[in-house]
Amino acid sequence: MAKFSIQGIESRDVVVIGSGTLGRRVVLVWASQGGSVRLVDSNEQAVKEALTWVEVNLPGRVKAVKGTEGKVTIESSTQKAIKNAWMVVECIPEIQKAKIDLLGQLDQWCPEDTIIAAISSSYNSADLVEKVTEKGRARVVNTHYFQPPELPPVDIMSSGSTNPAIIKLLVAS
Template structure:
Protein backbone atom coordinates (compact mmCIF):
# COMPACT_ATOMS: atom_id res chain seq x y z
CA UNK A 1 0.00 0.00 0.00
CA UNK A 2 1.64 3.21 -1.13
CA UNK A 3 0.41 6.67 -2.06
CA UNK A 4 1.96 9.74 -3.62
CA UNK A 5 3.35 12.15 -1.04
CA UNK A 6 4.79 14.87 -3.28
CA UNK A 7 2.77 18.08 -3.13
CA UNK A 8 2.99 21.79 -3.79
CA UNK A 9 1.33 24.33 -1.51
CA UNK A 10 -1.35 24.82 -4.15
CA UNK A 11 -2.11 21.10 -4.03
CA UNK A 12 -2.83 21.09 -0.30
CA UNK A 13 -3.93 24.58 0.69
CA UNK A 14 -7.62 23.67 0.65
CA UNK A 15 -7.20 20.32 2.41
CA UNK A 16 -7.30 19.99 6.20
CA UNK A 17 -4.48 19.12 8.57
CA UNK A 18 -5.13 16.71 11.43
CA UNK A 19 -3.42 17.12 14.80
CA UNK A 20 -3.67 14.18 17.18
CA UNK A 21 -3.15 15.46 20.71
CA UNK A 22 -4.40 18.68 22.27
CA UNK A 23 -1.74 19.51 24.85
CA UNK A 24 0.61 22.48 24.94
CA UNK A 25 2.38 21.57 21.71
CA UNK A 26 -0.56 20.01 19.91
CA UNK A 27 -2.61 23.19 20.10
CA UNK A 28 0.37 25.33 19.05
CA UNK A 29 1.00 23.10 16.05
CA UNK A 30 -2.68 23.40 15.13
CA UNK A 31 -2.39 27.18 15.44
CA UNK A 32 0.36 27.40 12.84
CA UNK A 33 -1.49 25.25 10.33
CA UNK A 34 -4.54 27.50 10.68
CA UNK A 35 -2.65 30.59 9.48
CA UNK A 36 -3.24 30.11 5.76
CA UNK A 37 -7.02 30.13 5.71
CA UNK A 38 -7.54 26.39 5.98
CA UNK A 39 -9.04 24.01 8.49
CA UNK A 40 -7.22 22.13 11.23
CA UNK A 41 -8.96 19.26 12.99
CA UNK A 42 -7.83 18.40 16.51
CA UNK A 43 -8.47 14.99 18.03
CA UNK A 44 -7.95 14.13 21.70
CA UNK A 45 -9.76 11.54 23.81
CA UNK A 46 -11.60 14.03 26.02
CA UNK A 47 -14.03 16.63 24.72
CA UNK A 48 -12.76 19.25 27.16
CA UNK A 49 -9.21 18.82 25.79
CA UNK A 50 -10.44 19.39 22.26
CA UNK A 51 -12.50 22.41 23.28
CA UNK A 52 -9.58 24.03 25.13
CA UNK A 53 -7.29 23.54 22.15
CA UNK A 54 -9.82 24.99 19.71
CA UNK A 55 -10.34 27.98 22.02
CA UNK A 56 -6.59 28.60 22.19
CA UNK A 57 -6.26 28.55 18.39
CA UNK A 58 -9.30 30.77 17.87
CA UNK A 59 -8.13 33.38 20.38
CA UNK A 60 -4.45 33.40 19.36
CA UNK A 61 -4.76 33.14 15.59
CA UNK A 62 -5.60 36.76 14.64
CA UNK A 63 -2.51 38.17 16.38
CA UNK A 64 -0.19 35.53 14.89
CA UNK A 65 -1.40 36.31 11.36
CA UNK A 66 -1.18 40.07 11.96
CA UNK A 67 2.31 39.90 13.47
CA UNK A 68 3.59 37.68 10.68
CA UNK A 69 2.29 39.93 7.93
CA UNK A 70 1.01 37.25 5.57
CA UNK A 71 -1.62 34.56 5.50
CA UNK A 72 -5.18 34.65 6.77
CA UNK A 73 -7.00 33.20 9.73
CA UNK A 74 -8.47 29.79 9.08
CA UNK A 75 -10.26 27.67 11.63
CA UNK A 76 -9.76 24.87 14.12
CA UNK A 77 -12.37 22.26 14.93
CA UNK A 78 -12.49 19.46 17.43
CA UNK A 79 -12.95 15.98 15.98
CA UNK A 80 -14.76 13.30 17.92
CA UNK A 81 -12.88 10.43 16.29
CA UNK A 82 -9.69 9.73 14.40
CA UNK A 83 -11.74 9.04 11.29
CA UNK A 84 -13.34 12.48 11.50
CA UNK A 85 -9.99 14.18 12.11
CA UNK A 86 -8.26 12.41 9.23
CA UNK A 87 -10.91 12.71 6.53
CA UNK A 88 -9.18 14.14 3.40
CA UNK A 89 -6.21 15.38 5.50
CA UNK A 90 -3.00 15.92 3.54
CA UNK A 91 -0.96 15.78 6.76
CA UNK A 92 -1.41 14.32 10.23
CA UNK A 93 0.83 15.35 13.11
CA UNK A 94 0.82 13.07 16.15
CA UNK A 95 1.50 14.93 19.40
CA UNK A 96 0.40 12.47 22.08
CA UNK A 97 2.33 11.96 25.36
CA UNK A 98 6.00 11.06 24.97
CA UNK A 99 5.61 7.38 25.83
CA UNK A 100 6.62 4.96 23.10
CA UNK A 101 3.85 2.44 23.77
CA UNK A 102 1.22 5.19 23.43
CA UNK A 103 2.75 6.42 20.19
CA UNK A 104 2.93 2.92 18.70
CA UNK A 105 -0.73 2.28 19.51
CA UNK A 106 -1.73 5.69 18.14
CA UNK A 107 0.07 5.10 14.84
CA UNK A 108 -1.56 1.70 14.50
CA UNK A 109 -4.94 3.44 14.72
CA UNK A 110 -3.97 6.34 12.44
CA UNK A 111 -2.75 3.92 9.79
CA UNK A 112 -6.12 2.19 9.73
CA UNK A 113 -8.09 5.45 9.49
CA UNK A 114 -6.03 7.73 7.23
CA UNK A 115 -6.53 8.33 3.50
CA UNK A 116 -3.82 6.64 1.38
CA UNK A 117 -2.13 9.93 0.44
CA UNK A 118 -1.85 11.47 3.92
CA UNK A 119 1.65 12.32 5.13
CA UNK A 120 2.42 10.95 8.61
CA UNK A 121 4.48 13.06 11.03
CA UNK A 122 5.31 12.42 14.67
CA UNK A 123 6.14 15.37 16.89
CA UNK A 124 8.25 13.15 19.14
CA UNK A 125 11.40 14.78 20.50
CA UNK A 126 12.78 11.58 22.05
CA UNK A 127 12.04 8.73 19.66
CA UNK A 128 12.92 8.26 15.99
CA UNK A 129 9.84 7.54 13.95
CA UNK A 130 11.11 4.09 12.94
CA UNK A 131 10.50 2.91 16.53
CA UNK A 132 6.77 3.56 16.25
CA UNK A 133 6.30 2.30 12.69
CA UNK A 134 5.55 -1.39 13.28
CA UNK A 135 1.86 -1.00 12.48
CA UNK A 136 2.33 1.49 9.63
CA UNK A 137 1.94 -0.48 6.43
CA UNK A 138 3.66 2.04 4.18
CA UNK A 139 6.73 3.25 6.03
CA UNK A 140 7.65 5.62 3.20
CA UNK A 141 4.92 8.01 4.43
CA UNK A 142 6.22 8.45 8.01
CA UNK A 143 8.86 10.77 9.48
CA UNK A 144 9.68 12.90 12.51
CA UNK A 145 8.24 16.42 12.25
CA UNK A 146 9.31 17.90 15.57
CA UNK A 147 8.10 21.36 16.54
CA UNK A 148 9.64 23.44 19.32
CA UNK A 149 7.29 26.09 20.76
CA UNK A 150 5.49 27.96 17.97
CA UNK A 151 4.62 30.74 17.41
CA UNK A 152 7.59 31.95 19.49
CA UNK A 153 10.11 29.32 18.30
CA UNK A 154 9.36 28.25 14.74
CA UNK A 155 12.11 25.78 13.85
CA UNK A 156 10.99 22.26 12.91
CA UNK A 157 13.15 19.13 12.84
CA UNK A 158 12.59 16.65 10.00
CA UNK A 159 14.03 13.15 10.12
CA UNK A 160 13.39 10.06 8.03
CA UNK A 161 12.29 6.76 9.56
CA UNK A 162 14.92 5.14 7.34
CA UNK A 163 12.46 4.48 4.52
CA UNK A 164 10.72 7.85 4.14
CA UNK A 165 9.95 8.89 0.57
CA UNK A 166 12.39 11.57 -0.61
CA UNK A 167 9.57 13.47 -2.29
CA UNK A 168 7.69 13.60 1.02
CA UNK A 169 10.62 15.19 2.81
CA UNK A 170 11.12 17.65 -0.04
CA UNK A 171 7.42 18.51 0.14
CA UNK A 172 7.66 19.36 3.84
CA UNK A 173 10.85 21.36 3.32
CA UNK A 174 9.07 23.44 0.66
CA UNK A 175 5.57 23.70 2.12
CA UNK A 176 6.02 24.16 5.87
CA UNK A 177 7.42 27.72 5.52
CA UNK A 178 4.07 28.71 4.00
CA UNK A 179 2.68 28.17 7.51
CA UNK A 180 5.36 30.23 9.22
CA UNK A 181 7.50 27.33 10.46
CA UNK A 182 10.95 26.51 9.15
CA UNK A 183 12.16 22.93 8.70
CA UNK A 184 15.70 21.62 9.06
CA UNK A 185 16.45 18.05 8.02
CA UNK A 186 18.63 15.69 10.05
CA UNK A 187 20.38 13.80 7.26
CA UNK A 188 20.76 10.63 9.32
CA UNK A 189 19.07 9.27 12.44
CA UNK A 190 20.09 11.39 15.41
CA UNK A 191 18.62 11.37 18.91
CA UNK A 192 18.03 15.05 19.62
CA UNK A 193 18.04 15.97 15.92
CA UNK A 194 20.29 19.01 15.31
CA UNK A 195 19.52 21.86 17.73
CA UNK A 196 18.99 19.74 20.84
CA UNK A 197 22.33 17.98 20.33
CA UNK A 198 24.14 21.30 19.99
CA UNK A 199 22.28 22.73 22.99
CA UNK A 200 23.12 19.66 25.08
CA UNK A 201 26.81 20.21 24.29
CA UNK A 202 26.52 23.85 25.37
CA UNK A 203 24.95 22.79 28.66
CA UNK A 204 27.67 20.19 29.28
CA UNK A 205 30.40 22.74 28.63
CA UNK A 206 28.64 25.28 30.86
CA UNK A 207 28.80 22.81 33.74
CA UNK A 208 32.44 22.07 32.93
CA UNK A 209 33.60 25.70 33.06
CA UNK A 210 31.92 26.10 36.44
CA UNK A 211 33.38 22.82 37.76
CA UNK A 212 36.87 23.88 36.61
CA UNK A 213 36.55 27.27 38.31
CA UNK A 214 36.67 29.17 35.04
CA UNK A 215 33.39 30.95 35.77
CA UNK A 216 30.76 31.31 38.46
CA UNK A 217 27.28 29.89 37.78
CA UNK A 218 25.82 33.40 37.73
CA UNK A 219 28.35 34.44 35.09
CA UNK A 220 27.34 31.57 32.81
CA UNK A 221 23.67 32.35 33.41
CA UNK A 222 24.28 36.01 32.62
CA UNK A 223 25.80 35.18 29.25
CA UNK A 224 22.81 33.11 28.15
Protein backbone atom coordinates (compact mmCIF):
# COMPACT_ATOMS: atom_id res chain seq x y z
CA MET A 1 0.00 0.00 0.00
CA ALA A 2 1.24 3.49 -0.86
CA LYS A 3 2.44 5.91 1.78
CA PHE A 4 -0.10 8.38 3.06
CA SER A 5 0.70 11.82 4.36
CA ILE A 6 -1.28 14.94 5.02
CA GLN A 7 0.30 18.29 4.25
CA GLY A 8 -0.20 21.16 6.69
CA ILE A 9 -2.44 19.28 9.11
CA GLU A 10 -2.03 21.96 11.80
CA SER A 11 -3.57 24.62 9.54
CA ARG A 12 -6.42 22.46 8.25
CA ASP A 13 -9.88 21.62 9.58
CA VAL A 14 -11.68 18.60 10.93
CA VAL A 15 -15.13 18.70 9.34
CA VAL A 16 -18.10 17.02 10.99
CA ILE A 17 -21.18 16.46 8.83
CA GLY A 18 -24.32 16.25 10.94
CA SER A 19 -25.18 18.14 14.11
CA GLY A 20 -27.28 15.59 15.95
CA THR A 21 -26.31 14.03 19.26
CA LEU A 22 -23.33 12.16 17.83
CA GLY A 23 -22.13 14.96 15.54
CA ARG A 24 -21.99 17.52 18.32
CA ARG A 25 -20.06 15.08 20.52
CA VAL A 26 -17.53 14.45 17.74
CA VAL A 27 -17.13 18.23 17.36
CA LEU A 28 -16.49 18.44 21.11
CA VAL A 29 -13.79 15.74 20.97
CA TRP A 30 -11.87 17.47 18.17
CA ALA A 31 -12.45 21.03 19.44
CA SER A 32 -10.78 20.05 22.72
CA GLN A 33 -7.58 19.29 20.80
CA GLY A 34 -6.95 22.95 19.87
CA GLY A 35 -7.64 22.81 16.15
CA SER A 36 -10.27 24.18 13.84
CA VAL A 37 -13.53 22.24 13.52
CA ARG A 38 -16.27 22.96 10.99
CA LEU A 39 -19.76 21.65 11.65
CA VAL A 40 -21.89 21.13 8.53
CA ASP A 41 -25.65 20.77 8.58
CA SER A 42 -28.45 22.23 6.49
CA ASN A 43 -30.82 22.25 9.48
CA GLU A 44 -30.26 25.72 10.92
CA GLN A 45 -32.00 25.02 14.24
CA ALA A 46 -30.12 21.76 14.83
CA VAL A 47 -26.75 23.33 14.11
CA LYS A 48 -27.47 26.28 16.44
CA GLU A 49 -28.44 23.87 19.22
CA ALA A 50 -25.31 21.81 18.59
CA LEU A 51 -23.06 24.87 18.67
CA THR A 52 -24.61 26.04 21.95
CA TRP A 53 -24.12 22.56 23.43
CA VAL A 54 -20.46 22.51 22.35
CA GLU A 55 -19.84 26.00 23.75
CA VAL A 56 -21.30 24.97 27.14
CA ASN A 57 -19.39 21.66 27.31
CA LEU A 58 -16.06 22.57 25.72
CA PRO A 59 -14.36 24.13 28.77
CA GLY A 60 -15.06 21.03 30.87
CA ARG A 61 -13.86 18.69 28.12
CA VAL A 62 -10.66 20.71 27.65
CA LYS A 63 -9.99 20.52 31.39
CA ALA A 64 -10.78 16.78 31.55
CA VAL A 65 -8.38 15.87 28.72
CA LYS A 66 -5.82 18.60 29.49
CA GLY A 67 -6.39 19.89 25.96
CA THR A 68 -6.61 23.25 24.31
CA GLU A 69 -9.80 24.96 23.25
CA GLY A 70 -10.14 25.01 19.48
CA LYS A 71 -12.28 27.05 17.13
CA VAL A 72 -15.69 25.76 16.01
CA THR A 73 -17.49 27.26 13.03
CA ILE A 74 -20.65 26.28 11.23
CA GLU A 75 -21.18 25.83 7.51
CA SER A 76 -24.23 24.92 5.45
CA SER A 77 -22.29 23.88 2.33
CA THR A 78 -20.44 20.57 2.50
CA GLN A 79 -18.33 21.39 -0.57
CA LYS A 80 -17.24 24.70 0.93
CA ALA A 81 -16.50 23.21 4.36
CA ILE A 82 -14.27 20.39 3.11
CA LYS A 83 -11.93 22.46 0.91
CA ASN A 84 -9.39 22.77 3.73
CA ALA A 85 -10.15 19.55 5.61
CA TRP A 86 -7.56 17.02 6.73
CA MET A 87 -10.38 14.78 7.98
CA VAL A 88 -14.15 14.63 7.37
CA VAL A 89 -16.34 12.69 9.80
CA GLU A 90 -19.84 11.77 8.61
CA CYS A 91 -22.39 11.78 11.42
CA ILE A 92 -25.58 11.50 9.43
CA PRO A 93 -28.54 9.26 10.35
CA GLU A 94 -28.18 5.47 10.02
CA ILE A 95 -29.62 5.26 6.51
CA GLN A 96 -27.34 3.06 4.44
CA LYS A 97 -28.12 4.63 1.05
CA ALA A 98 -27.55 8.14 2.44
CA LYS A 99 -24.19 7.11 3.89
CA ILE A 100 -23.16 5.39 0.62
CA ASP A 101 -24.10 8.49 -1.37
CA LEU A 102 -22.32 10.87 1.02
CA LEU A 103 -19.09 8.85 1.11
CA GLY A 104 -19.09 8.73 -2.69
CA GLN A 105 -19.55 12.51 -2.86
CA LEU A 106 -16.82 13.09 -0.29
CA ASP A 107 -14.45 10.91 -2.31
CA GLN A 108 -15.06 13.15 -5.34
CA TRP A 109 -15.00 16.50 -3.53
CA CYS A 110 -12.30 16.16 -0.84
CA PRO A 111 -8.62 16.85 -1.44
CA GLU A 112 -6.79 13.57 -2.12
CA ASP A 113 -5.06 13.64 1.27
CA THR A 114 -8.27 14.06 3.29
CA ILE A 115 -9.26 11.18 5.56
CA ILE A 116 -12.92 10.21 5.24
CA ALA A 117 -14.29 8.78 8.49
CA ALA A 118 -17.54 6.85 8.55
CA ILE A 119 -19.51 6.46 11.74
CA SER A 120 -21.99 3.65 11.86
CA SER A 121 -23.08 1.23 14.52
CA SER A 122 -25.41 -0.54 12.08
CA TYR A 123 -23.25 -1.02 8.99
CA ASN A 124 -19.74 -2.24 8.33
CA SER A 125 -17.85 0.58 6.62
CA ALA A 126 -16.84 -1.82 3.84
CA ASP A 127 -20.55 -1.95 2.98
CA LEU A 128 -20.70 1.85 2.65
CA VAL A 129 -17.96 2.43 0.05
CA GLU A 130 -19.68 1.20 -3.11
CA LYS A 131 -19.57 4.72 -4.63
CA VAL A 132 -16.00 5.42 -3.45
CA THR A 133 -13.26 4.84 -6.02
CA GLU A 134 -10.76 2.03 -5.45
CA LYS A 135 -8.06 4.62 -4.77
CA GLY A 136 -10.38 6.55 -2.43
CA ARG A 137 -11.19 3.48 -0.35
CA ALA A 138 -7.65 3.56 1.05
CA ARG A 139 -8.53 6.77 2.93
CA VAL A 140 -11.88 5.64 4.35
CA VAL A 141 -11.77 4.62 7.98
CA ASN A 142 -14.46 3.66 10.46
CA THR A 143 -14.54 5.49 13.78
CA HIS A 144 -16.56 4.88 16.92
CA TYR A 145 -16.64 7.69 19.48
CA PHE A 146 -17.24 6.76 23.09
CA GLN A 147 -20.05 8.35 25.10
CA PRO A 148 -20.02 10.39 27.20
CA PRO A 149 -17.24 12.41 25.60
CA GLU A 150 -15.29 12.44 28.88
CA LEU A 151 -14.23 8.86 28.11
CA PRO A 152 -11.23 8.09 25.89
CA PRO A 153 -12.31 9.49 22.56
CA VAL A 154 -12.42 6.97 19.73
CA ASP A 155 -12.00 3.47 18.33
CA ILE A 156 -10.42 3.45 14.87
CA MET A 157 -11.07 0.55 12.50
CA SER A 158 -10.12 -0.27 8.95
CA SER A 159 -12.84 -0.43 6.34
CA GLY A 160 -10.95 -3.38 4.89
CA SER A 161 -9.11 -1.14 2.41
CA THR A 162 -7.81 1.55 4.77
CA ASN A 163 -4.16 2.51 4.39
CA PRO A 164 -2.50 1.45 7.70
CA ALA A 165 -0.69 4.81 7.79
CA ILE A 166 -4.07 6.52 8.34
CA ILE A 167 -4.80 4.43 11.39
CA LYS A 168 -1.33 5.19 12.80
CA LEU A 169 -1.86 8.92 12.19
CA LEU A 170 -5.25 8.93 13.91
CA VAL A 171 -4.01 6.91 16.89
CA ALA A 172 -1.23 9.49 17.35
CA SER A 173 -3.75 12.35 17.13
